[in-house]
Amino acid sequence: MRAVVDQLEESRIREVANEGLGRPDVLKFWFGESDEVTPAFIREAAMASLQLGETFYAHNLGLPELRQAIAVYTHGLHPGRCADHWFDRIAVTSGGVNGLMLASQLLVEAGDDVVVITPAWPNLAAQPQIMGALVKTVSLKVVESGDQAGAWVLDMAALLAAITPATRLLIVNAPNNPTGWTLSREEQSTILAHCRCTGTWVLADEVYERLYYAGQSANGAAPSFLDVAEPDDRLIVAHSFSKSFLMTGWRLGWLVLPAALTHAVGKLIEFNTSCAPVFTQRAAVVALQRGDEVTPALVAHLQACRDTLVPLLQSLSGVTLAMPPGGMYAFFRLDGQPDCLDVAKRLVREAGLGLAPGSAFGPEAAGWLRWCFASRDPQRLVQGVERLQAWLRDQGKKATGL
Numbered sequence: 478m479r480a481v482v483d484q485l486e487e488s489r490i491r492e493v494a495n496e497g498l499g500r501p502d503v504l505k506f507w508f509g510e511s512d513e514v515t516p517a518f519i520r521e522a523a524m525a526s527l528q529l530g531e532t533f534y535a536h537n538l539g540l541p542e543l544r545q546a547i548a549v550y551t552h553g554l555h556p557g558r559c560a561d562h563w564f565d566r567i568a569v570t571s572g573g574v575n576g577l578m579l580a581s582q583l584l585v586e587a588g589d590d591v592v593v594i595t596p597a598w599p600n601l602a603a604q605p606q607i608m609g610a611l612v613k614t615v616s617l618k619v620v621e622s623g624d625q626a627g628a629w630v631l632d633m634a635a636l637l638a639a640i641t642p643a644t645r646l647l648i649v650n651a652p653n654n655p656t657g658w659t660l661s662r663e664e665q666s667t668i669l670a671h672c673r674c675t676g677t678w679v680l681a682d683e684v685y686e687r688l689y690y691a692g693q694s695a696n697g698a699a700p701s702f703l704d705v706a707e708p709d710d711r712l713i714v715a716h717s718f719s720k721s722f723l724m725t726g727w728r729l730g731w732l733v734l735p736a737a738l739t740h741a742v743g744k745l746i747e748f749n750t751s752c753a754p755v756f757t758q759r760a761a762v763v764a765l766q767r768g769d770e771v772t773p774a775l776v777a778h779l780q781a782c783r784d785t786l787v788p789l790l791q792s793l794s795g796v797t798l799a800m801p802p803g804g805m806y807a808f809f810r811l812d813g814q815p816d817c818l819d820v821a822k823r824l825v826r827e828a829g830l831g832l833a834p835g836s837a838f839g840p841e842a843a844g845w846l847r848w849c850f851a852s853r854d855p856q857r858l859v860q861g862v863e864r865l866q867a868w869l870r871d872q873g874k875k876a877t878g879l
Contacts, residue, residue, distance in 0.1 A: 485603055489818055489837035496825040504861045505831040507821075509598075509654060509805065510725040511779075511851035515760075516771055519724065522763040526756035535752040537743040539569025539731070543758045546765040547731050554686070554696050555703040562708050565736040568743065569758065571750045573684045573717030573730035578604050579745050580680050580713045580732065581646075585610045589645035594636065596629070596808075596838035596845075598654045601682065605646065615639045616841040617658055619810075620799070627809065628799035629656040631664060642675045650682035652689060652699050655808045655838050655847040657801020659689065662700040669705055669712070678711040684730070687721040687772050690780045691802040697776065699803050709735050720805065721772045722764045727757050779805055782850040782858060789862040790848075793869065807848040808835070811869075815844045828868040830861055 490507055497503040514520075538544065548563035570576035577600065585591060587609030593602045595614040602612050615636045617629040640647055647668070651660040660668075672679050681702045689699035706712045717730035734742065746752065764771065786807050787800050798809035814820045817834040824830045835845030852858055 481606055481609065485607070486599070488599070490833045493818070493821045493825060493834060494831065496822045497831050500825070500829070503825055503829045503831050504857055504864065506849045506852070506858075506861060507831045507833045507847075509849055509851075510719070511723055511775075511805075511853065513723055513775075513851075513853045515723050515727070516764075518767060518770070519722070519760045519764045523756045523760040526759035531755040531759065533755065535755050535758065537746045537752055538739065539567070539753060540755065540758045540762070543569055543762050543765075546762045550765045550768070551703070551733065554698050555701055562736060563733075565739060566708070566733050568732045568734065568739055568746065569753050570730045570732060570746065571753045572728035573682070573715055573719060574600055575728070575750065576715045576717075576730045576732045577601065577680070577682060579742055579749065580715065580734075581605045581608050581610075582745055582749075583738065583742060584646055584678050584680070584713075586645075590641075590643050591646045591648065592636075592639050592644055593648045594631070594650070594653075596653075596655055596835065596842040597648075597650050598682075599837060599839075601648050601650060602839075605648070610645070613639065614839065614841075616839070617653075617656060625799050627797040629653070629658045629808070631658070631660070633664065633667060636668070637671050640671060640675055640677055642677075644675060644677045646678045646680055647672060648680045648682070650685075652683075652685040652801075652803025654685065654804055655806050655833070655835065655842070655845075657804040657806060657808060659691070659699050659803040662704060665700055665702050666705045669702060669710065672711065676711070678713070681712065681714045683714050684717040684720055685804045686716070688776060688779060688805055689803040690776075690783065697773075703733060709737070711735075713738075718761055718764060721775065722761075722768065723771065723775065724761075724764065727760065729753055729757050729761050779851055782852055782855050783807070785855045786848065786850045786858045786862065789859065790865075793862070793866055795869065805849055805851045807850055808842075808845055809848070810835075810845045817842075817844050817846055821846060824865070824868060827871075828864045830864045830868070 544567045581604040585608040591605040591610040714733040718724040795812040821834040833847040835842035
């Protein structure tokens with residue numbers, strides 16, 4: 478076995494979830510997915526495909542119908558100078574994580590320098606490490622006081638200093654998992670201009686693009702690198718059907734990349750998965766065609782969930798967090814509790830509350846916890862806060878010997 482594989486850290490989120498095995502009473506907010514099932518019309522499209530016997534291989538890059546639907550969808554969100562080129566820049570992948578791994582396989586060689594903005598979903602740093610890259614991180618900074626206390630912000634000077642002509646790849650996830658941090662269009666332009674000068678590729682994980690609540694664009698989407706990039710920029714953008722279409726288990730995503738690289742990605746897909754299943758792709762076509770029946774209502778519901786949960790958490794003594802502008806997570810710090818993995822396990826055992834430890838997303842997030850607020854029933858969020866409040870009260874009594 479390669480040493481880099483042997484040394485990969487197992488998921489700390491699943492480590493916490495294992496504490497709740499066999500516990501139906503636990504309120505589970507640890508994984509990054511909604512508890513709502515995929516809409517019926519999407520499931521029915523997949524079933525119809527199977528009934529037609531579409532159980533054979535597809536094109537490596539995806540069904541032409543799906544690539545065209547993604548091109549139309551992308552143009553709707555990002556109308557601009559790239560409008561005539563979207564189809565040739567689309568590659569369908571077996572999930573967003575597969576797309577991200579394909580991008581690392583495409584760009585990264587052993588010994589390459591890669592920069593990752595953290596805290597971040599651990600796969601983003603692990604994938605280039607698997608390829609043998611030397612990964613260094615640039616951490617977001619926490620606002621410690623004022624109205625935005627608990628918000629995570631980018632230190633642009635530190636990031637630009639970290640990206641040099643030796644940097645092969647920058648990986649950035651915005652809206653961000655777990656913090657909710659979102660890049661502004663001006664920040665994206667600054668980063669892209671700098672990476673043009675250094676010859677650095679940008680891999681932008683924008684799977685939470687539609688889960689955005691600041692409303693700065695007419696279509697409600699978060700700022701995207703696609704809005705400021707030229708078609709031949711060294712930019713790959715990863716997307717997924719998981720979050721915005723309630724399709725986490727379907728394992729379907731796509732990449733937007735320079736047209737000159739699309740054929741090469743098709744070759745990589747052949748050696749990884751050959752293709753995404755046809756019936757899932759048929760479902761995705763319908764999801765895009767009828768997306769207005771899913772995504773706007775989902776975003777409105779998630780915003781209502783966020784606006785329910787965050788003020789309740791902010792009202793608790795010793796809890797620090799800011800209102801996240803994007804994503805589906807409340808990311809908060811418990812004062813005096815630096816070992817968030819231990820706290821997360823204890824919350825499962827002692828309070829019946831399942832949260833993700835911040836340290837799963839990088840050492841700079843030690844002491845923080847991630848709460849996925851994508852709940853079909855917002856009352857579950859209220860119940861969860863009540864359990865957290867009771868647990869904190871008990872901890873206070875133990876600390877004072879009462």
